[in-house]
Amino acid sequence: MKDKKYSYNLPNISNEKQEFKTNVNSIIIVGANGSGKSRLGAWMEKMHENLYRIPAQRDITISKDGFRNNYRIARNNLFYGFYPSKDVFLNKYQGFENATTKLYSDYNKLLDFVLATEQEQLRKDHENRTTSENIIDKTKKIWKEIFSHREIELVEDEFLCIFPDIKNKYEARMMSDGERSVLYLIMYVLCIEEKIILIDEPELHLHPSLTNRLWSTLEKYREDCLFIYITHDLNFAANHADSDKFWIKSYDGKKWKFEKILKNENMPQELFLELLGARRNILFIEGDNDSLDFRIYSILYPQYQIMACGGCEKVIQYTKAFNKQNALHNFKAYGIIDRDFRTQNEIDNLEKDCIKVLKVAEVENLFLLECIIMAILEQSDIKDRLREIKDYIFEIKFKNCLEKQILENLKSEIKYKLNTINIDSKTPDKFQEKINSIEELINFEDMRQNIKNKFNSVYENKNYDELLKVFNQKGIYTEKGFLSKVGKTKEAYDRTVLKLLKENKKLQKKVLKYIAEI
Template identity: 30%
Template sequence: MTENKYKFAIQTSNNGILNIPLTEGNALFVLGANGVGKSTLMHKLFEQNFDHTKRILAHRQTWFTDNTMNLTARDKKSNEQDMKNRDRQVTSRWKDDYSSSRSSITIFDLINSENIRARNITKEVDNDNLAQAKKLSNIQAPLESINELLALSNIPIVISLMKDEQLFASKNGSEPYSIAELSDGERNALLICSDVLTTEPNQLIILDEPERHLHRSIISPLLSSLFQKRKDCVFVISTHDVFLPIDHSEASVLLLRSCQWNGKNIKDWDADLISEADEIPSSIKREILGSKRNILFVEGDYESLDRQVYSLIYPNISVMPQGSCTQVEKAVEGIKGTEKLHWINSYGLIDADDRTEEQIQNLLNKGIAALTCYSVEALYYNLEIVKRIAKRLAEVLGQDETELFEKATSGIISVLIPHKTRLCSRLCEKQVRNSVMTGLPKHKDIQEKGNFELKINLKDIQEKEEAHFDKLVADKNLDGLISRYPVRETPVLTKIATGLGMTRDKYESAVRKLIIDDKETKEYFKTLLKPLTTLIEK
């Protein structure tokens, strides 16, 4: 898609006409207090992009009349067109004549998308095109996506489509009950998820005040996950909550301070476009002091596996990727050293990178735990987790779990051996860098004006690591190999997933689902992350 498909131009009192870039895969937060013209601005944005926009209103109805389709396809299409035309009128900013129809259409779209997927798979099976049927089945079902999103957002409910096309919910393994009986927050989260996931491709999604009826610990991870699910769309989110753009530092922020009226229309806004949420003025941040928040800073970015799995293991913590380990350390130290942010508890998780025990302990004293494995993939593909996934699959498919597990793991060593030299050198690279940094002269050394030399025997380091690799192979220590080396740079992870009859994405999604469903698995992951767990729970 071209960037200029989406238009957002506003008249400002301080910056002239402000043309705001909107590109698919990115999000823009419109932040401002009550009375600064946010709803009028959102209506203007809707008008500018009428043909390719889905608007989720702030004053949306969050209750259902029932839990099934109560519209015909013809009624749904007619109501949809009437609603969109009605939304063009200025009164739609505060009045909604189709509030009940909106929630009914959302449920219709959700059930319909589930049925379309099932019909497409059945059609390929009937045509004996099993490869295509399997390919379609590997695409996550809408309800499966919603349940994963809800779990990632700390909402412990599971939505199911049951007899007579009725949607039911279950909380913590309870008996199913109608979605009409969900709480306000749960219904709101379900509606937002359904609206976004069933939106046509390449659309502008305008989401007004998503925080309504939802706690901050829910809406922030919910938005993060929705952004990842719909990278083909543009998101513009209007909010009063300063923490939402702060939690999504990769997004842009349109900061509204005030507006000037000319009769019934807004003449212009006092507005600034901020490329990073970190630039939001501290005076505005200080206006919102909620209860103490727990934030875990991790390496990687918002698209990485880290954020998703840690959000599930520690559901009461906001997980914020920071890129490198240095940035994680700076983020934690910055918050702990800033009294103005005293309502935040911050923790960090970084790779061990062959640090000494003394260095690791010093980090722990600062609130930063070191991951004992090379990368987060070692958690996903830990053999105990692979075994649990094999068991779950075996129960569904009626196969032998031991055979499934053996098929997934039997070729790990043979796949890794050809990559031995590179895997060892990649690990040694971290060791060498650590040696260089710790061996640099201190200011006292410099004052003595002597010579500085640093010699590293790379041959010995590499050969020592290769000997360790050989020992792990000889001992058939598969977990040791997976956790110590950057195995994501080899075919081994794909080998494990395909051995279970899954793609890597499907397998990793299954691991997250296992954490959601099984408390013992969540606790097992906490033991794998014991230093961090101890920090958080002390």
């Protein structure tokens, strides 16, 4: 059924049904709590003649007393006793807006219908002298795909869960919530005759490791059906990679606003969904969740969802990708990256894409800011050591690696200029022109002299702020030479700086001047 087309309806801006088509048999509608997901499910049930809804409010308790009915009665009990016709259903609950709170308890009716269906299939096979896979066979096969180390058997109208390796078994009503939920959903999906199956909260009662495995397997067995999931579980949505996905942007109590989530090669869909779920502006940063970047920015930008991306390339890539889809979410993303020898031209271009560049060379240099060091020294009443500390950084750390810093800066600037050259030429002559232009673009001696003058000027003028802007050498604040002068161990220095930033609003403002105005 690879070429099969499925159609379904969603409400448009006027709350009228709008038809969509897809060639995959699963749709996921994601929304936060309070976004009208259950009411949307009831609306969709009302607007589709061929849709059956498995509600979120489902009771998976199995009572001890079962019953056997013929196929017709069992079918009516399940599909019309549990879920009456749409007109009766809507009248009983005063419209679909209120049809979302009843707890449905129908496990025994479902089992009764499964048993009756099996007998009906066996009867037809006998009449036609054929053999077909019946509903019990399919249930057992799907169960085995979900739980590879346990089986189920039907014994005297009751399912037993069996562990063959340890020869242990127990009745279905003694199963865990997850096991009973899996059995319930397998049987229901196999029984449903309608061609659209709507599932509220597909993750309910299920461990995350089971959820996608179960529904992907059921989709495979019912390729004749379109599965529509309504969920707030972003992991389920992200891991269901091939599904069409919609985001409920807003709900005012009567109308919904949707946006389709398109695949974006510049950002993993799992991350994009996670950020949508945060429902606030985003700040992409370098490092990971244990890094200095994350700890500092979490304090200084509490109003943002902080997302650590690893390297600066990912920060740039994700910030651009998220903002390109702002019509979908109406949130804003920013990025903060280290300065790392970047030219002013490069910094200005990044700024256009909401990428902020530190006013110090790297995030570690924030721990060397004069305002930070002074706050630490004042705690121990040794603020007269500031000059000694700055002299140490200038004379011992900076002066002794000037040539290396100049070379690193030179390499970085040349690399940037080379990356600005467009070599997408269609003829050899044009390509040769590009190559010849490199020497003109990169005047090596002038560039080297300018960089050398910049570093020498910083040293000669003892400009401490400029030193922190150009000096790329991680870990100065963790070295014994520095720590002995501030009277702290590394752990104590880290802890004290972060505590001061949390508690001292004036210090926060001073530090923010070296980061970014967002």
